[in-house]
Amino acid sequence: MLEVKDLHVTVEGSEILKGLTLTINAGEVHAIMGPNGAGKSTLSAVIAGKDGYEVTQGTVTFEGQDVLEMEIEERARKGLLLGFQYPVEIPGVKNIYLLKAALNAKREAEGLGEIPAPEFMKLIKEKVAFMKMDTSFLQRAVNEGFSGGEKKRNEILQMLVLQPRLAMLDEIDSGLDIDAMKVVADGVNSLRAEDRAILLVTHYQRLLDYIVPDRVHVLVDGRIVKSGDAELARELEARGYDWVLEETAA
Amino acid sequence: MSDVQRFLDRLAERNAQRGLEPTWIAARRQAGAARFEALGFPNRRVEAWKYTDVRAIATGDFTLARDAEFSPATAATLTLPLEAYRLTFVDGVFAPALSDLDDLPEGVALMPLSAALAENHEAVGGPLGRLTGVEFSPFAALNTAFMEEGAVVRLAPRTVVKKPIILQFLSRAGEQAVMSHPRILIEAGSRSEATVIEHHVGEAEAANFTNLVEEVFLERGAILTHYKLQEAPHQDLHVASIHVEQARDSRYTSFNLNLGGGLVRNDLVTELDGQGAEAHFNGLFYGQGRQHVDNHTLANHNAPRTFSNENYKGILDDRAHGVFNGKVVVKRDSQQIEGFQSNANLLLSDRAHIDAKPELEIYADDVKCSHGTTTGQLDEEAVYALRTRGIDEQTARGLLTLAFAGEVLEQVGLDVVAERVELAVAGKLPERFNLAGLVEAAVALSED
């Protein structure tokens, strides 16, 4: 589904990703772990098309199509959705506007018509309830005045409504207390499906107790230095990152 | 014939038709005419009119409407769908058939000016003209010369009016353009509370001239929320002077929501005369085509411990021209003042134009005053965030433009008004934005 080959990315003149290669198949949940500054967030930002990241080498394809050539919104419509570590506040833009506009944009791209209003209402209310949120929140401006936990829930809510093919979640657990994390994890787990992939970027293993990944990759200094199954995450939690570094250096 | 003379001739014609009037009215009429004749229409060399050209008014030939006939079906489509007490004027003439004065609660007097004069003209003569005299502007003088109809709202002390009071001004399309010079007088007794909505709307082809003077007196502790919803047709000409006097602990909140009118000039002035008095000026103007919208506001801090806060936003498209001139004046010895002003504008077209002039004039030292004004671009970070959700760039920009207006509408307590304006803004935004459907969905959800 997602194929990243030998990806080199430069930010403000310094190389952050130095030949990253990664393949994610439909139905899989992958977790990328690594120490601070390894380039974890850079990977998801590049895939989502954020400004200021220069790809100097390598390719990113999604279902055979060149992602790097796509407009930002085109990527989202094709099903590549990024959940931000620090979701931006957009004063005045109601959540409901964002959700409806985004959903209709996706449906249009898929050749479906606009969603009928009653159907939309039903869908929205169901997802809001699932995320244990109040409907009044739909009338509030996107992320404005939200607590850290509310912002993260909002990111997952958008995923539930937009049903991406590949959901990328950047440090989705940061700033969450345990209850909020459970709600977020339930949301993510409900997204697990045969035709969908999930990419988690995280610093801590804690999240992986709730969302058990199929594959775990260790990202160090711009490269994936080790891959394994969920067991690897537990090992990292117990032993830290140093042993991986040593092993790699050896 | 000179422009001024044409208006004076109309006045003479009207005066010849008038019956006997109380002497004070005749005297003020005369003073108004004399002042208007001396001043003439303002030109752009006058600082207060630097950015607004009133030639469209000065060179117009306007008669006075003789009746208030208006199709009830059309009126129904224009009127705000609100449970309210309502006074309706058609081209300045009182329209009893379109008014609703049933079951006025005790302590509330609501009537057309003509009725108030017939009932007790002396009670009107005291406050009328006390705040907006003929010196204020040539238009105030002209209004005084012509004044005969309008609205009188009186609230007895401690009267709390639950339903809003709507003053509806309908503009009619016709072969001959007409002018009206309405007077509004609001006297809110101590600790009374009310919401007054002034609504200007009309038939699309109308091209009339409204010259409004409004005086508002808030006694100690009175609370008034005052909407001015301007949805007049795009050929209508509109000049309004609103002057408020605030006693101790009173609170005046203005929502000046301007969508319509070809040429609109508002002067909103408050006199914060008593300690603890507060004024909140909220404004939103949206101009398109060749609309010209000029908002002048002035908060006079005449007493210590008074507060004013202003937030005006403008969106201008096509060849529209917007003017914002806000001023805070702190008089000598008015200590412990807070006065804040904020104005932000968005230009959607390269031929749109904004002139902004936020002013502070301060003669006391224990003050916290600030103003900020920005004209510029949408937040690119927000545009990006929306695009990562699959929303195309144009729609993202449209949403953010709507959100820009939303920051004022958020403060609006009456959902019917806020939604109406939001829908109007969404509809007015260039087609490429295509947002009306979204707003409708949100409205539907909130009504659910």
Added chain:
Amino acid sequence: MASQEMEQLVRREYKEGFVTDIESDTVPPGLDESTIAFISHKKGEPEWMLEWRLKAYHQWLKMTPPSWAHLDYPPIDYQAISYYSAPKRDEDRPQSLDEVDPKLLETYEKLGIPLHERAALAGVAVDAVFDSVSVTTTFKEKLHEAGVIFCSISEAIRDYPELVKQYLGSVVPQGDNYFAALNSAVFTDGSFVFVPEGVTCPMELSTYFRINAANTGQFERTLIICESRAQVSYLEGCTAPQRDENQLHAAVVELVALEDASIKYSTVQNWYPGDEDGKGGIYNFVTKRGDCRGDRSHISWTQVETGSAITWKYPSCVLRGRDSIGEFYSVAVTNGRQQADTGTKMIHIGEGTRSTIVSKGISAGRADQSYRGLVKIGPRAKGARNFTQCDSLLIGDQCGAHTFPYQEIGNSTATVEHEATTSKIGEDQLFYCQSRGISEEDAVNMIVNGFCKDVFQELPMEFAVEAEALLNVTLEGAVG
């Protein structure tokens, strides 16, 4: 050049240099064509210059003084002014510091003005102070080597008529405004600077070098031209209080920056503000304008205004060249009965033009001060940006501080931001300083200097230090 050397130059006075050698003479008060002819003749000007002056005079006759500023002063009788007075002869001046008003000397002391300069500033006969012109000679040689012309405007009219003809009045036309027209008709002094293509002026230029201790500057005319890629920094005025018998001052300064050129113009204005009732102070009506004619050109105005009874001054930038930059940094202090209406105009014409305005106003005593600014974005100025920060500080409850910014924006790609605040020195700030053992007066000075920091850091080093001291002196007695 080494800063030490620079310092020496700045700190020295000199005798001759650019002093225009004219026979002492005076004309009776009044202004008509013959007065102008007399001035022109005295200056040994060519015919075209006289015509230029007369054209200005005829325009001036048709004009009326501006009344829009937030200033209150009695009408000026322009026929009661003497438009030409020769420098004082040495024998009419104080012969030593002993003859100078001790109050003035006390101020010099507080400002830290070097001893040898005090005499010159106080108008002591020059010969009694200096005996060497060597510094000036070195200075002239260095400029000459670089190809920079720096002389009095009168000399320039005689020696570089083509340059003057090309540029004089090209930024501020004769009929620009009432005071500019008057200046154009009767100016008698001022500086001329020409920096040729690609040259960075090897030192900061200062009117300091040209003080001839006479009553200079009543109608000063300054013209600075930087050709492509040329750079200059120009310092006007000085921190020491300047007394002048002429009450009306109406200077004109024109700056022209061609492609990639950069002009930095710094002013410290400390003319006599008048006595406690405001009597006898200078009326300062100045027109200063820079024209960023070339692409990527850069003009920066920095001013510290502490003097004069009346200040009417709006140093402006016309941003014509693509990506050109205009800046205005200002500290204005008014105390006593002073009145100031000052600010700037940034006229954005070219694409990608940028401007920054930082204005700090301090009002104390019974003074009144206004910031008045215009930011205009024309239809061709795509992507133009302006940022304005405009703060006022009030000391005492009898003063006034006002802000009148005008923004005229006709381009949807422009970004214009304006922020303004008005406040007094916080009681808590004062208390905090005092509880640390700092006297109230020192605390006020500290806070005020902090308030002005953004502007002071734009000043050339040696000016900045003096400017801080100057602020403290100006605000003396404002507290308590």
